[in-house]
Amino acid sequence: MPELPEVEATRRGVERAAAGQTLRELRIYDARLRWPVDPTIPAQIAGLRLKAAQRRAKYLLLVLERGTLIVHLGMSGSLRILPADTPLRKHDQFDLLLGNGTTLRFNDPRRFGSLHYTLEDAARHRLLQHLAPEPFNAHFDAAYLQRITRRRRVAIKQVLMNSRLVTGVGNIYASEALFRARIHPRRRAGRLSGKECARLLRAVRAALTAAIRAGGTTLRDYVGTDGNPGAFRQKLYVYERDGQPCRRCGTLIRRITQGHRSSYFCPQCQPK
Ligand SMILES: [Zn+2]
DSSP states (O other): OOOHHHHHHHHHHHHHHHTTOBEEEEEESOOBSSSBOOTTHHHHHTTOBEEEEEEETTEEEEEESSSEEEEEOTTTOEEEEEETTOOOOTTEEEEEEETTSEEEEEEOTTOOOEEEEESSOGGGSTTTTTOOOOTTSTTOSHHHHHHHHTTOOSBHHHHHTOTTTOOSOHHHHHHHHHHHHTOOTTSBGGGOOHHHHHHHHHHHHHHHHHHHHHHHHHOSSOOSOSSOOGGGGGGOSSTTOTTSBOTTTOOBOEEEEETTEEEEEOTTTSOO
């Protein structure tokens, strides 16, 4: 599933390839995404200029000179920059044809992605207005992390994965951040000290930043990945590395299950 770094890498790719371009046409091949695509969008946006690509959590915001397109990659979506005459493949859902003869093509085999258009402030759109703060937001600081963990009896991993409290961390980077912060995934959230909260905040940002960089360096025409962390996989410390030696101390990485998701950790570097 594309997590925040993949969406951010996609945003950067779109920004590089498409900012300043005119949207010649939106061609919808299959409107049956997570929510049916509004059939009036093509007429509303034709001829508008794409000013910038922004991101809020895992939503990609294509800011037009009037209104904003809101794209979600869902479980399996990807956006690619292609010459406009590239033959369609299975699961290509829509094309955003640009003035320079290229297209932003959306492919999504599982169709959990989405496309919306809004004329209002995108931050107030119903999909975005209730999102929790994300790790790069200034409001998301050590004090915030302390506030949301305090008095919570659940494991810290589950707080990081709770999208009503934190958005955009996801399973891979929750495990990676806890390793970097030397905190056991089963530690009770409410037991974290202020120092540990500060360390964890830095670790979350560092894990995401490293992944964004790796995504950003491997991308060319492929502006997004298909949910595979790709080159970054070789740099992961613990995620899906159970049974392999810890990159820091050599102890074998372990896997446990928390809330139906796998967590990975080093028992030596992350004592309980
Ligand atoms: Zn270790």
